[in-house]
Amino acid sequence: MRGPFQPYPVDQVHRLIEPGPTVLITTAGDEWPTVMTNGFNMPVRHDGLLAAVVGPWDASFSALRRTGECVIAIPGADLMETTVGIGNCSSAEVDKWEEFDIGAIPAATVGAPLIGQCQANIECVVEDDSLVDDYALWVLRATATWVRPGADAPEFHHRGNGTFTENGAFHDLRDRMTKWRYLT
Template identity: 60%
Template sequence: MTGRFIEYPLEKVHRLFEPGPVVLVSTSDGRGRTNLMTNGFNMPVRHSTTVALVLGPWDHSFSALRETGECVIGIPGRDILEAVVDIGNVSGADVDKWERFGMTPAPAATVRPPLITECFANVECTVTDDRLVDDFDLWLLRVERAWIDPAAPEGSEIHHRGNGTFSTNGEVVDLRSRMTKWEALTGD
């Protein structure tokens, strides 16, 4: 106990940093076999150009990303959340998750892995730096192209709270007028 605080277990600390969106990662191995996995540990790193993902060797997708250096990150909405969780509970080594979970591939513009039609947004990525992969399973990805369904309401992404519970976005607090140093970020 320290003042108002009780100790919080280190193994739960990631819950405080989530919720970035829970995403689907689409890969294609050297033979063109495509796969999907669920990812909750992700973050933007540089505006417009760079995002980061934790994706480890326990995932079948790992070898495809290693081999090809390409992926598509799909941002799912509430409508497919159950499938998103199921996709993160089976291996692409055992099943064709596109078929099993009713996901529809669509061609990407710059990479071989397909876009995921059922996601409301898709981001085409190439590996820009894998120096932290061996130690931390952390991939730095260059954003090549991004696509969004213009009909999807803003803030449609879903957040994993780190323990199998999820939240949708709630109240929007508009503090754009206070972003005086970062005005360039506040446009529509």
């Protein structure tokens, strides 16, 4: 013990610092578009720079490396079970679009498709892949973003152990954002 604290496993620290929402990442595959579940992603800057971990253990990795583009689709909590199912199989073996009855919509700026059932889709190109070999971390630049009007299914977050949380209560503190007023 250290004061009121007890030790916590370092290899579980990702459960304390939550990454972005659980998303689906699509790429233009060889036989059909790939789609994968991703729980390690984040905004990098306010200008549309994002990052996601996609490694060689993912079938989407080679497609992302080859094409340099993808779509980050944000499912609502209504797609939580479908999203987990998508993550439990490989696009190298299964046409997930057919298996999970998800709708592909042509993107405007990239070859990877949007996912029709999602709340939002972000078309991206690879901005920087210098961290991929060491960390499987892709820095991506948003080139177009699409949001479903009236989408009200909350996004959800993976906690790293098969459990998820939904976004909760909304707290409006825009009037207190004095230093970052331009973001409100």
